[in-house]
Amino acid sequence: MLQDVRALVFDVFGTVVDWRQGVAREAAPFLARHGAAGADPAAFADAWRRRYSPAMEEVRSGRRPFTRLDVLHRENLEQVLPEFGIDPARVPEAELAELNLAWHRLDPWPDSVAGLTRLKAGYIIAPLSNGNIALMLDMAKRAGLPWDAILGAEVAQAYKPSPEAYLRTAEVLGLRPAQIALVAAHNGDLAAARRCGLRTAFIPRPTEHGPGQTTDLRPEQDWEVVAESLEDLAGKLGL
Amino acid sequence: MLQDVRALVFDVFGTVVDWRQGVAREAAPFLARHGAAGADPAAFADAWRRRYSPAMEEVRSGRRPFTRLDVLHRENLEQVLPEFGIDPARVPEAELAELNLAWHRLDPWPDSVAGLTRLKAGYIIAPLSNGNIALMLDMAKRAGLPWDAILGAEVAQAYKPSPEAYLRTAEVLGLRPAQIALVAAHNGDLAAARRCGLRTAFIPRPTEHGPGQTTDLRPEQDWEVVAESLEDLAGKLGL
Numbered sequence: 001m002l003q004d005v006r007a008l009v010f011d012v013f014g015t016v017v018d019w020r021q022g023v024a025r026e027a028a029p030f031l032a033r034h035g036a037a038g039a040d041p042a043a044f045a046d047a048w049r050r051r052y053s054p055a056m057e058e059v060r061s062g063r064r065p066f067t068r069l070d071v072l073h074r075e076n077l078e079q080v081l082p083e084f085g086i087d088p089a090r091v092p093e094a095e096l097a098e099l100n101l102a103w104h105r106l107d108p109w110p111d112s113v114a115g116l117t118r119l120k121a122g123y124i125i126a127p128l129s130n131g132n133i134a135l136m137l138d139m140a141k142r143a144g145l146p147w148d149a150i151l152g153a154e155v156a157q158a159y160k161p162s163p164e165a166y167l168r169t170a171e172v173l174g175l176r177p178a179q180i181a182l183v184a185a186h187n188g189d190l191a192a193a194r195r196c197g198l199r200t201a202f203i204p205r206p207t208e209h210g211p212g213q214t215t216d217l218r219p220e221q222d223w224e225v226v227a228e229s230l231e232d233l234a235g236k237l238g239l
Numbered sequence: 240m241l242q243d244v245r246a247l248v249f250d251v252f253g254t255v256v257d258w259r260q261g262v263a264r265e266a267a268p269f270l271a272r273h274g275a276a277g278a279d280p281a282a283f284a285d286a287w288r289r290r291y292s293p294a295m296e297e298v299r300s301g302r303r304p305f306t307r308l309d310v311l312h313r314e315n316l317e318q319v320l321p322e323f324g325i326d327p328a329r330v331p332e333a334e335l336a337e338l339n340l341a342w343h344r345l346d347p348w349p350d351s352v353a354g355l356t357r358l359k360a361g362y363i364i365a366p367l368s369n370g371n372i373a374l375m376l377d378m379a380k381r382a383g384l385p386w387d388a389i390l391g392a393e394v395a396q397a398y399k400p401s402p403e404a405y406l407r408t409a410e411v412l413g414l415r416p417a418q419i420a421l422v423a424a425h426n427g428d429l430a431a432a433r434r435c436g437l438r439t440a441f442i443p444r445p446t447e448h449g450p451g452q453t454t455d456l457r458p459e460q461d462w463e464v465v466a467e468s469l470e471d472l473a474g475k476l477g478l
Contacts (some may be wrong), residue, residue: 070413124376134413137388139362149376150388154411172393174309174373 001226002181002199002237008119008175009128009151009198011160011184013106014208016116016127016230017139020045022106022185023185030099034091036084042210047083051076056130056159062086066157068132103131104138109205113144118239126151128169153171161192170198183233187220194221201233203226240464241420241438241476246412247358247392248422248437250399253447255355255366255469256345256378259284265341273330274318275323281449282415286322290315295369295398305396307371313339342370343377348444352383354469357478364389367408367421369398400431409437422472426459433460440464 013019023045033038050203055072058064061154077100078088088096119125127136129152136150151169158164170177177197185191196201200223206213219226252258266287270278294311297303305357317327327335358364366375366426368391375389391410397403409416416436423429424444433439439462445452458465466472 132413133388133390133394133411136410141363142386142425147388148380149372149386151372155372155394172372173376174371 002201004179005123005181005199006175007124007126007180008201009126009169009182011181011182011186011189012127012129012136012139012152014205015183015185015203016145017106017143018205019049019103019106020208023048023102025106026099026102030095031084031086033185034086036086039084044080044084046209047080048073048076051079052130054134060159060162066153066159068154069103069130070100070132071136073103077126087210101138104135105142106139107198108143108145109229111229111231113146115234117146118234119230119237120146120148120184122237122239123163124148124173128152128160128165131167160189163196166193166196166198171198178220182225183230186216190223191221199224201227203227203229203233241440243418244362244420244438245414246363246419247440248365248408248419249420250428251354251366251368251370251375251378251391252345252424253444254422254424254442255351255384256347256382257447258288258342258345259447259449261345262287262341265338265344269334269338270323270325273325275325278323278468283319283323283464285448287312287315287319290318299398302313305392305398307393308369309339309371309374312342322379340377343374344381345378347382347384350468350470351378352385354471354473356385357473358469358476359385359387361476361478363387363412367391367399367404369404399428402431402435405432405437409435415435420463422469425455429462430460438463440466442466442468442472 010016020042024041027044028041031041031044051227053075068205081088116125124162126147126149129136132154133150140147153159153165154163155172156168158168170180181199181201182190182193183201183203185203185208190200194207202219202223204217206217225236249255250254259281266283267280270280270283294315298305320327355364365386365388368375370391371393372389379386392404393399394411395404395407397407409419417438420438420440421429421432422440422442424442424447429439429441441458441462443456445456464475466475
């Protein structure tokens with residue numbers, strides 16, 4: 001099914017962990033403390049996340065040198081707080097730094113740790129995330145994600161879906177792109193990986209964006225594998 | 240003892256794994272096949288390793304752009320074979336490539352896996368080796384080294400003992416140098432790390448260079464920790 005594949009690389013935000021509920025959980029007491037108790041913490045998570053792709057686009061376009069995601073998240077946080085009536089200049093620095101670490105403390109989906117543990121027995125497993133190394137490490141230590149290595153944007157010095165993010169990851173692994181499969185809940189990420197020659201596995205995460213999610217509910221191409229969860233993926237790969 | 244330290248980073252060749260016996264084991268059948276059956280495989284390992292530091296010095300000095308260790312090892316192999324009466328041009332490419340992977344298949348010292356496993360419970364653990372990512376990953380998967388991440392020269396794009404190797408590793412971890420300790424069997428590596436502000440732990444490996452070893456038998460500075468093995472280090476750190 002994934003013949004010749006030696007490494008599985010994973011999208012993380014949405015595919016392995018639930019960023020929306022995790023950020024909302026961390027934001028709720030912060031919002032309450034700063035006079036936005038009426039705000040919906042999940043809407044705050046969505047608003048913060050909405051600035052994610054445009055911020056990376058500055059790097060992808062070459063307008064800005066590579067800048068790690070912790071820095072972009074912090075800039076985005078300072079931009080989004082006023083939308084919720086909070087002036088970041090009046091929030092103590094330590095509190096802003098702490099809230100920015102919400103992204104380091106996201107919970108895995110219920111099948112993630114068990115699925116990754118099984119997959120690790122047959123493959124090199126590593127994140128190919130836009131998250132930086134320290135973020136991925138903190139998350140993995142807290143959640144028990146058993147990665148073999150932390151790869152991704154910071155190692156490749158390029159953000160997905162730029163081809164360099166996938167191709168430099170293959171180079172670093174010493175593998176041909178066809179010996180690597182990307183596992184992701186996002187059709188766009190898989191399409192970009194496939195254009196670079198990687199194999200692809202789709203896992204739908206129908207509540208990543210909350211109960212009303214309309215995107216990425218189904219595979220949009222004939223991905224090599226479609227599985228219900230990381231445990232299901234392990235089973236389909238004979239592990 | 241290592242107050243405030245959150246990450247332990249490790250020298251690998253010599254400190255975690257026994258490169259000399261591992262390379263000798265892989266070289267022995269190769270030498271026999273190519274008419275050098277009388278050669279001492281350990282002497283071959285020493286000769287190959289002797290070209291390690293000069294090759295990296297080309298990069299450290301800026302005379303050559305960063306080049307990963309697998310490539311330097313391969314160049315060094317082709318230079319060392321004639322010393323043993325073997326013309327690399329007459330050896331099939333696949334055999335040279337295979338012998339070059341000897342460095343991916345080194346055995347850990349007897350205490351390494353158990354020691355790292357204990358240390359992982361209290362710290363981020365990662366190699367800070369001059370070995371490249373694919374090399375470290377293959378070694379870890381084969382030997383069961385439970386790294387949290389693969390850091391080192393290829394991530395830092397600098398070879399130890401250049402300061403950038405230590406300082407960029409700290410930057411990637413999002414930590415101050417004093418929050419990181421280097422664990423190494425080599426006084427020179429520890430001295431370079433200390434000059435960058437890292438904490439230091441010395442583990443003697445008195446047979447790294449074989450039975451007649453004369454270097455690095457004792458700590459040459461007041462390193463923060465001196466331990467007999469990685470298991471002993473774990474004990475000294477209360478793990």
